[in-house]
Amino acid sequence: MRRLLVLIGFILCVAGPAGAQGPAGSGADSKPRPSHRSSSHNFSSPDFTPWQFSVDYQYNRINLTGSPFSTNGLSTDVTRYFTRWFGVEGQLGFGFGNTGATTSPANLTMKSLFAGGGPHMAYRGHGRIEPWAHLVVGMQHFRFTQTAGVLGSNTALAGAAGGGADYRLGTRTAFRVEADVIETRFFSANQRHFQVVSGLVFNF
Numbered sequence: 160m161r162r163l164l165v166l167i168g169f170i171l172c173v174a175g176p177a178g179a180q181g182p183a184g185s186g187a188d189s190k191p192r193p194s195h196r197s198s199s200h201n202f203s204s205p206d207f208t209p210w211q212f213s214v215d216y217q218y219n220r221i222n223l224t225g226s227p228f229s230t231n232g233l234s235t236d237v238t239r240y241f242t243r244w245f246g247v248e249g250q251l252g253f254g255f256g257n258t259g260a261t262t263s264p265a266n267l268t269m270k271s272l273f274a275g276g277g278p279h280m281a282y283r284g285h286g287r288i289e290p291w292a293h294l295v296v297g298m299q300h301f302r303f304t305q306t307a308g309v310l311g312s313n314t315a316l317a318g319a320a321g322g323g324a325d326y327r328l329g330t331r332t333a334f335r336v337e338a339d340v341i342e343t344r345f346f347s348a349n350q351r352h353f354q355v356v357s358g359l360v361f362n363f
Contacts, residue, residue: 207284208362211238211246213335215358219254219271222350223301223310230256230271234356238279248279250295250319252354258303262310272300273317273341281325289333292322299343309346317343325360333360 217234220227232254240246254271275297282290299317303310321339328334337356342349 207240207243208331209240210363211240211360212236212363213358213360215335215337215356217252217254217354217356219256219341220353221254221256221269221271221301222352223345224262226261227352228256228258228261228269230254230269232271234358240279240281243283244281246279246281247276248293248295249276250274250297258310262303264305267310268304270302273319274298275317275319287327289325289327290322291325293320295319299341301345313345315343315345317341319354321354323356331362333362334358335360 213234213236215234215236217232219230219232221230232252234250234252236248236250238246238248250273252271252273254269254273256269256271258267258269259265275295277293277295279293280291296316296318298314300312300314301310302312305311319339319341321337323335323337325333325335335356335358337354339354339356341352341354343352344350
């Protein structure tokens with residue numbers, strides 16, 4: 160019995176100080192655990208800057224009359240991010256080209272303007288490559304040198320859907336490649352055009 164009492168007393172003496180220290184890592188000498196607060200709205204890092212502005216070259220394959228022709232031009236894009244991955248985009252694009260033999264009369268000089276806005280979703284902060292997708296709705300305007308007739312000066316509702324990727328060149332700049340399908344409705348019919356864009360993106 161005496162040995163049992165001595166053993167219990169020894170256990171209590173050892174357990175007392177251990178209990179006062181608490182579980183491992185909870186005492187004063189333990190290292191603080193890092194905070195895991197969400198970074199959805201943290202734009203302090205260049206990876207999560209709230210604004211993007213791009214200046215791009217655009218190539219379009221226009222299909223108004225069933226015989227497509229090509230245009231070249233300039234596109235600008237501004238995106239405002241409200242979370243780490245979601246933003247609202249505004250886009251403005253200008254195109255210039257010649258219809259060649261696809262129209263009658265042939266070789267008409269053509270100018271185009273596209274303006275629209277919509278959601279922009281990107282996979283940000285996971286390396287140098289930032290893939291993204293967007294949907295832009297707005298208006299498309301075409302103006303030909305022959306202003307009379309069907310192919311004169313026309314404006315219609317338009318929408319562009321597609322995406323691309325930004326390759327980070329530095330903390331604030333990136334190189335962009337983009338491909339889109341553009342839908343329009345001219346002459347009481349639907350048309351489908353294609354667009355390829357490349358240029359520089361500035362984050363701020």
